[in-house]
Amino acid sequence: MGAEDDLTPAQKTLAQRKQAQKTTSANGTPARRGRKPARAVEPDDADEGIEASDLDLTGLTSVVGYTLRRAQMAVFEDFSARFATLDLTPAQYSVLLVISDNPGRKQSEIARVLGIQRTNFVVMLDQLEKRGLAERTRSATDARSHAVFLTKAGTALLGKARKLQAAQEEDFASLLGPGGRDTLVALLRKVARID
Amino acid sequence: MGAEDDLTPAQKTLAQRKQAQKTTSANGTPARRGRKPARAVEPDDADEGIEASDLDLTGLTSVVGYTLRRAQMAVFEDFSARFATLDLTPAQYSVLLVISDNPGRKQSEIARVLGIQRTNFVVMLDQLEKRGLAERTRSATDARSHAVFLTKAGTALLGKARKLQAAQEEDFASLLGPGGRDTLVALLRKVARID
DNA sequence: TTTAATTGATATGGATCATAACAATATTTG
DNA sequence: CAAATATTGTTATGATCCATATCAATTAAA
Numbered sequence: 001m002g003a004e005d006d007l008t009p010a011q012k013t014l015a016q017r018k019q020a021q022k023t024t025s026a027n028g029t030p031a032r033r034g035r036k037p038a039r040a041v042e043p044d045d046a047d048e049g050i051e052a053s054d055l056d057l058t059g060l061t062s063v064v065g066y067t068l069r070r071a072q073m074a075v076f077e078d079f080s081a082r083f084a085t086l087d088l089t090p091a092q093y094s095v096l097l098v099i100s101d102n103p104g105r106k107q108s109e110i111a112r113v114l115g116i117q118r119t120n121f122v123v124m125l126d127q128l129e130k131r132g133l134a135e136r137t138r139s140a141t142d143a144r145s146h147a148v149f150l151t152k153a154g155t156a157l158l159g160k161a162r163k164l165q166a167a168q169e170e171d172f173a174s175l176l177g178p179g180g181r182d183t184l185v186a187l188l189r190k191v192a193r194i195d
Numbered sequence: 196m197g198a199e200d201d202l203t204p205a206q207k208t209l210a211q212r213k214q215a216q217k218t219t220s221a222n223g224t225p226a227r228r229g230r231k232p233a234r235a236v237e238p239d240d241a242d243e244g245i246e247a248s249d250l251d252l253t254g255l256t257s258v259v260g261y262t263l264r265r266a267q268m269a270v271f272e273d274f275s276a277r278f279a280t281l282d283l284t285p286a287q288y289s290v291l292l293v294i295s296d297n298p299g300r301k302q303s304e305i306a307r308v309l310g311i312q313r314t315n316f317v318v319m320l321d322q323l324e325k326r327g328l329a330e331r332t333r334s335a336t337d338a339r340s341h342a343v344f345l346t347k348a349g350t351a352l353l354g355k356a357r358k359l360q361a362a363q364e365e366d367f368a369s370l371l372g373p374g375g376r377d378t379l380v381a382l383l384r385k386v387a388r389i390d
Numbered sequence: 391t392t393t394a395a396t397t398g399a400t401a402t403g404g405a406t407c408a409t410a411a412c413a414a415t416a417t418t419t420g
Numbered sequence: 421c422a423a424a425t426a427t428t429g430t431t432a433t434g435a436t437c438c439a440t441a442t443c444a445a446t447t448a449a450a
Contacts, residue, residue: 070387192265
């Protein structure tokens with residue numbers, strides 16, 4: 001827990017630096033999606049107020065909640081930067097992934113495992129469907145439910161996304177050391193009580 | 196990264212169960228603050244749709260971003276449940292902590308180290324000041340800035356909050372094992388690029 | 391001294407998330 | 421079977437969170 005976001009200009013992620021140019025030159029305006037990726041790309045305002053960090057933060061930097069929050073923000077931004085060219089938010093990526101691994105499931109099922117309110121999931125799916133990435137089909141057995149699938153385009157995009165995501169994991173591995181990444185995931189799963 | 200929040204009814208945190216009654220019997224209506232603490236307390240709807248998790252989530256459960264997100268949500272909820280009686284959000288707690296460790300600093304400084312936009316921090320401080328927990332003082336050296344301090348009440352409340360927070364850390368320690376918690380914090384700091 | 395930067399503040403829009411209500415359909419049960 | 425209840429997808433709506441633009445007062449820089 002802790003503050004809101006954070007990330008001073010100094011705390012740019014690897015990927016952001018790497019893709020800085022790429023992102024800008026990609027196309028005119030990639031039809032921004034979701035919250036603007038914070039400051040994935042911006043006029044070099046580096047070191048400007050980076051200092052002033054003579055403030056005492058020791059009360060927070062050893063707190064699980066705070067570091068968790070900060071890490072999540074950092075990873076989110078890194079993800080957004082990497083996925084900018086695909087115009088996919090983390091949430092959208094997770095939806096495509098789950099649909100891909102569970103084709104034909106009901107809307108509500110997909111939403112629930114991801115912890116998305118089915119009411120809000122409607123809009124998410126609308127967007128993915130509008131982009132031709134996913135599609136709803138009326139279930140033959142239950143006229144109420146919609147079976148959800150990825151389109152070919154959706155599968156193709158997910159393929160690219162998977163590669164970007166794999167690259168991110170590799171960067172984590174090299175940042176945290178060999179077993180560091182695995183250890184982190186294991187600890188996080190315990191905290192999140194997943195599985 | 197992953198979905199939105201999550202947390203099926205099965206995934207309650209220790210603290211939430213512990214404080215369930217406490218929270219409800221605390222007082223009439225503790226003047227809710229911030230987003231409702233999800234489902235810290237609720238009519239026992241335990242096991243209801245817990246199943247249906249025959250869905251394949253293997254594509255996500257090994258992803259740093261996703262587990263990070265889930266962990267953050269879980270910890271946030273746990274925190275909210277513990278701090279319900281104090282009516283403090285994680286963000287507010289972090290603000291009080293930083294002010295306490297850095298009394299007399301400018302508004303903008305406090306905000307910046309926490310990654311809060313100074314524009315949004317104005318409102319946060321307004322609330323804390325309205326509750327008599329913090330106060331602004333005109334700086335003698337710079338008529339523009341406000342020096343921020345905790346009031347006695349603020350210091351007192353922070354004292355209680357620190358204890359609750361310490362308890363949470365201890366629960367993490369017992370959940371993750373002796374060095375588990377420390378390892379987690381260390382890994383998260385690297386990921387967040389803190390320090 | 392004129393210009394630029396900082397500080398606190400207000401207003402506003404976007405994105406996220408939760409809840410209420412509803413129509414269509416399915417299931418339960420009396 | 422008929423009536424009551426539950427599920428599914430949907431729309432609408434409000435709250436919170438976060439970012440940007442703008443502004444007045446004040447200070448610092450040119």
